[in-house]
Amino acid sequence: MNTIALKMLLGDRAKYLGILMGLTFASLLITQQLSIFVGLLTRTYGFVTDAGLADIWVMDPKVQFIDDLKPLQETQLLRVRGVDGVQWAVPLYKGLLKARQADGSFQTVNLIGLDDTTLIGGPPEMVAGQLADLRRSDGVIVDVVGAADKLARHNPDGSHVPLQIGDVLELNDHRAVVVGLCRVSRTFQSQPVVYTTYSRATTFAPRERKRLSFVLVKAKPGVDVHALSATIRRTTGLAAYTRDGFADMTVQYFLKNTGIPINFGIAVTLGFIVGTAIAGQTFYNFTLDNLRHFGALKAMGTSTGTLLRMILLQAALVGSTGYGLGVGLASLFGYLLRNSELAFRMPWQLLVLSAGAVTLICMGSALLSMHKVMRLEPAIVFKG
């Protein structure tokens, strides 16, 4: 009977393609929008994951997310270093600064100052030059996307020349020489990222009484990072979060304080509704069209349970095919735009979520159809 169910479904090409199209569209829209949503959220804490060595981030208790900078006094670094269980603690400067380019234009950059001695917190991947080159006089390392785009030199003929090693920038009237290019996680603000040493960064930055943005901490081997965070909080009165905790806090901030969730929520809901409307309606119509045949099968001795299994099988086939096509198209979309500004990330949890949504659509449509078949009087077959 399973073969009959599948042949009934595949035999009606137009309806089958209609149902498939609805489900594919729903699956595509849900997966694609959720992937962009996740991609955007990932960008919000990209800088936290880039600074990979540190277990714990220490900051002012009022900080709400990674770009919410409330500098500390530099003496706080020494207090953190004094906490039992801390293997090392290094300073990190983070701030926005105007960079003056060779052609005279200005561009806001994200300036990162790394511990002069260890350079901990540096970019995850060097494209040209070495991280140690930061120790050269006035040295800065620029992210390759920013160098090729926003920090590129604009010629009078309209062409762009990417920033290269050896080029000079002015950061707050201070000379900075590009000594390397790096690749970093895309940030939410999408400003170019410029790395230098902590002491040089604080020289570049306007004079302030407090300049230490974060203290990066490594726990001693065997020390529980959550427990150490709590100890740092208790001992210093500062906020201390594990890397994941800080990333999560940043995501939570964006979720609660920006329109991102609602915008994407609307798009995803729309995909779900449109998918339900198209696929559900077409599947239900398909069942209605076949009601006479279901009636004939019922009259000939097919149990209601078998008929329901046939409908479920049909729903499962269109559901899995539509889901596969939708996810495939969404993946293709992400792949083709992988080098663009598009934020796109498709973790497995997202695939489970969109599979759940497509299953819901199919189950809803199947339930409607099943309800109709359960109430079906086989005597319908005797009505000419």
Next chain:
Amino acid sequence: MPTRDGLAVQCAALVKSYGAGDSAVMALRGVDLEVRTGELLMLVGPSGCGKTTLISVIAGILDQDAGECLVFTQDFQRMSQHAKTRYRGQTIGFVFQAFNLIPALTAVENVAVPLLINGRNRRVAQARASAMLAQVGLGNRLQALPSQLSGGQQQRVAVARALVHEPRLIVCDEPTSALDAETGQRVMDLLRSVALSQERALVIVTHDAHIFHFADRIAHMNDGRIEQIVHTPETH
């Protein structure tokens, strides 16, 4: 097995109505009817006289309000839904007015359906369906889809489907109404020659006076009652 007294169907004082209250319509008003094995009985009468309701009750796809209907001594009303469906699948073959062949299945697949419903293996079912189609003269159209067959051929496929699982009662609803007179005669020839046997009975609902002569007996219905049952001369 035939019953001791050769009765395939025994209906007594069957009553069936649709709707309730003032809008209730009495479809059967105390119908008594017996059909013997080896017999072809036709139910004739004007539209709305209760023919279709009567064969629906006989076939166990509609429950009567009152009275008794036994099919090979079995009372559908005393069976669970599951047992009723199963008994119907094994005992009764159907030929419908609109053929009701599944458009996406080939002729042989359509004919195999009752065997699959009764739990037969697919290969065995297809082999028997092929043999049955050959018996109704469609051995060369096994893989044809219903849309590729003429009306007469589709009805022959439907006849093969009704017979393939060797049911003891065949119920036909207007089997010739969608066919031209000549094709109708051929289908009736087929039903009489292939379907009818000493162990099997045929009940046919029809309006088509051209095929009355194929019947052993004709039950004339009117307003929910059987007014008379006449024996036809043996012209077949």
